[in-house]
Amino acid sequence: MSATSGQASPIRAFVAQLWGSVFRHGLPTTDKVAARTALTNFFLHIHPVRVKKSAVRVSYTLCLGGLSFFLFILLTITGLFLMFYYIPSVDSAYQNVKDLQFVAVFGDIIRNMHRWAAHGMVITVWLHMARVFYQGAYKPPREFNWVIGTFLLLITLLLSFSGYLLPWDQLAIWAITVGTNMAKYAPIVGPYTRYLLLGGDQVAQGALIRFYVLHVIALPLIGFLLMVVHFWRVRKDGFTGGL
Amino acid sequence: MALNPYESARGRMRARAETTRRQFLMIMGGLAALGATLFGGIEVLKFMFPVASGNAPALFKTTFTFNDLTGGVVGGQAQTPVNVLSETDKRVTVVLDDAGIYAVYLVCTHLGCTPNYVTNVVGGSGVSEAVADARGVRARDQQIPNGWACPCHGSRYFIDSTNFYGPAPRPMDWVDISVTPDGYFAVDRATLVVTRGPGDNTPPAWRLLVGTKKSNGKTYGV
Numbered sequence: 001m002s003a004t005s006g007q008a009s010p011i012r013a014f015v016a017q018l019w020g021s022v023f024r025h026g027l028p029t030t031d032k033v034a035a036r037t038a039l040t041n042f043f044l045h046i047h048p049v050r051v052k053k054s055a056v057r058v059s060y061t062l063c064l065g066g067l068s069f070f071l072f073i074l075l076t077i078t079g080l081f082l083m084f085y086y087i088p089s090v091d092s093a094y095q096n097v098k099d100l101q102f103v104a105v106f107g108d109i110i111r112n113m114h115r116w117a118a119h120g121m122v123i124t125v126w127l128h129m130a131r132v133f134y135q136g137a138y139k140p141p142r143e144f145n146w147v148i149g150t151f152l153l154l155i156t157l158l159l160s161f162s163g164y165l166l167p168w169d170q171l172a173i174w175a176i177t178v179g180t181n182m183a184k185y186a187p188i189v190g191p192y193t194r195y196l197l198l199g200g201d202q203v204a205q206g207a208l209i210r211f212y213v214l215h216v217i218a219l220p221l222i223g224f225l226l227m228v229v230h231f232w233r234v235r236k237d238g239f240t241g242g243l
Numbered sequence: 244m245a246l247n248p249y250e251s252a253r254g255r256m257r258a259r260a261e262t263t264r265r266q267f268l269m270i271m272g273g274l275a276a277l278g279a280t281l282f283g284g285i286e287v288l289k290f291m292f293p294v295a296s297g298n299a300p301a302l303f304k305t306t307f308t309f310n311d312l313t314g315g316v317v318g319g320q321a322q323t324p325v326n327v328l329s330e331t332d333k334r335v336t337v338v339l340d341d342a343g344i345y346a347v348y349l350v351c352t353h354l355g356c357t358p359n360y361v362t363n364v365v366g367g368s369g370v371s372e373a374v375a376d377a378r379g380v381r382a383r384d385q386q387i388p389n390g391w392a393c394p395c396h397g398s399r400y401f402i403d404s405t406n407f408y409g410p411a412p413r414p415m416d417w418v419d420i421s422v423t424p425d426g427y428f429a430v431d432r433a434t435l436v437v438t439r440g441p442g443d444n445t446p447p448a449w450r451l452l453v454g455t456k457k458s459n460g461k462t463y464g465v
Contacts, residue, residue: 174356178395181354192292200296 048235055239064128065234068156069227071121076220078114086166088212090205093168118160125156145233148226155223162215165208176203176211301433303333308426312339313453327389327402329360335418335430336360336391338402343450345437346420346430347404349391353411356395364390364399368408375401391415404437405444414439420451 023041028034038044054060085104086096100107129149132138138146165176180203184194199206262270307328309315314322329336334349334357349357365372365388375388391400398409405414417437423429437447 174395177356178354196291199291199293200298202296202298204296204298206293206296206298 046231052239061239062127062131064124064131068121068124068128069231071117071124072223072227074117075114075121078110078117079216081110082114083216088166088209090168090208093166093208097167097169118163122156122160125153129153142233142237145230145237148230148233152223152226152230155219155226159215159219159223162211162219165203165211166215168208173203176207180207299333302429302431303330304423305330305335305337305428305430307337307428309422309428310426312337312344312428327360330430331357333430333432335432337420337428337430339453340402342448343452344420345447345450346418346428347391348416348418348432348435350415351393351395351398351411352406352413352415353393353396353398353409356393358391358393358398358400358415360389361392362389363387364392364401368399370399370407374407403446405439405446413441414443417447417449422451 023037025033025037025040028037035049038047038049082100085100085107087093097111100111102108104110132146132149161179164179165172180194180197183197184190186193195201197207197210198204199210305328312325312328314324316322324339326339327336329349331349335346336349337344337346351358365375372388388401390402391404393399393409393411396410398406398411400406400411400415403414404417406412416435416439419431419434419436421429436449439445439447
């Protein structure tokens with residue numbers, strides 16, 4: 001092991017130590033080593049070491065939660081690319097979106113991926129909730145995770161709603177006018193909620209920057225934290241198994 | 244047994260009720276932290292409510308003049324009036340009818356979109372022109388009832404801003420209008436001169452009267 005023994009070269013020893021510091025275990029040869037490899041690696045430990053045979057049947061969960069998470073990752077990456085061109089100003093926002101489509105190479109594809117993944121995520125999250133409901137997977141001991149899931153649904157819908165305003169076209173402005181006026185109908189807190197969302201009484205610059213901050217920072221961050229807890233609980237509670 | 248006061252039921256209660264110095268400080272410290280958090284939380288919430296919004300001012304001057312609307316007088320002859328002129332961006336429309344001039348705030352009472360001016364407002368609504376006639380809501384020289392139709396959810400309003408079709412719950416409001424010294428209109432969107440509740444179809448009497456004296460002694464024309 002020691003480089004001073006003269007048997008192994010120092011470079012080899014260094015590489016071995018580097019590899020060992022990251023992976024801790026060699027390639028899994030037995031179930032025991034495989035389990036240990038998964039447990040000692042951050043990325044591998046997200047997946048359970050053992051799963052029930054019934055739980056890996058695709059037709060059981062339809063992988064709807066996984067699809068939602070995949071779309072979330074896709075939206076994060078494409079959204080990051082969009083942020084390089086988009087400036088949340090009423091003077092430039094619409095033009096930036098047009099630039100994305102016609103000036104940036106692959107910009108139109110990135111924008112459309114973001115748009116369609118957003119629609120898709122709303123659909124898969126709804127279907128995921130329906131699947132969990134119809135299989136009774138919300139029942140104890142998973143009731144806490146069901147509640148977290150409802151908040152994740154809310155976050156998904158709010159992300160969809162806040163992203164609606166950002167292109168700053170006629171559809172966006174009037175959709176947010178209508179949406180925030182709906183919020184105004186709530187008793188007592190309604191008008192305050194609208195003022196809070198818009199930063200004023202009209203859908204103007206104040207509204208655009210607020211929706212932008214919510215869309216790119218606040219809501220994804222809250223969603224990510226809830227997802228961490230959500231996945232953790234899925235691991236701890238296990239799959240419901242065959243009915 | 245009764246020699247030891249803590250042995251009695253009452254004594255045990257007293258013993259439980261007694262708070263040590265440490266517990267007292269913990270409670271006080273906890274309350275102070277809670278109070279500071281609540282106070283700070285309220286201040287953070289207040290941060291999100293700007294005291295000045297930077298929105299467009301309520302009072303503005305129209306781009307069209309009094310004479311643009313009324314046609315004005317050329318060579319002693321009254322010209323054909325336009326009857327309806329709108330400032331769509333500022334969401335106000337100015338109407339001339341037989342009684343005078345009024346301004347409607349173009350904010351749909353359903354969910355706040357801007358209704359468009361249409362020359363035939365009853366078309367396709369299933370509401371007959373006779374209904375409009377019975378209500379007396381044809382603007383001057385209009386053969387067909389005109390009014391406003393909202394593009395968002397299809398609410399429709401007669402020319403006096405009374406809703407008659409779609410989800411709008413009540414008529415649109417009227418805002419204060421006056422004539423500026425240089426012949427334009429000054430519209431104050433913060434001053435609602437006519438506000439009608441659901442089902443209130445009474446034609447408003449408010450008008451900026453044509454032919455009344457201006458402050459300089461001249462009349463407003465026509």
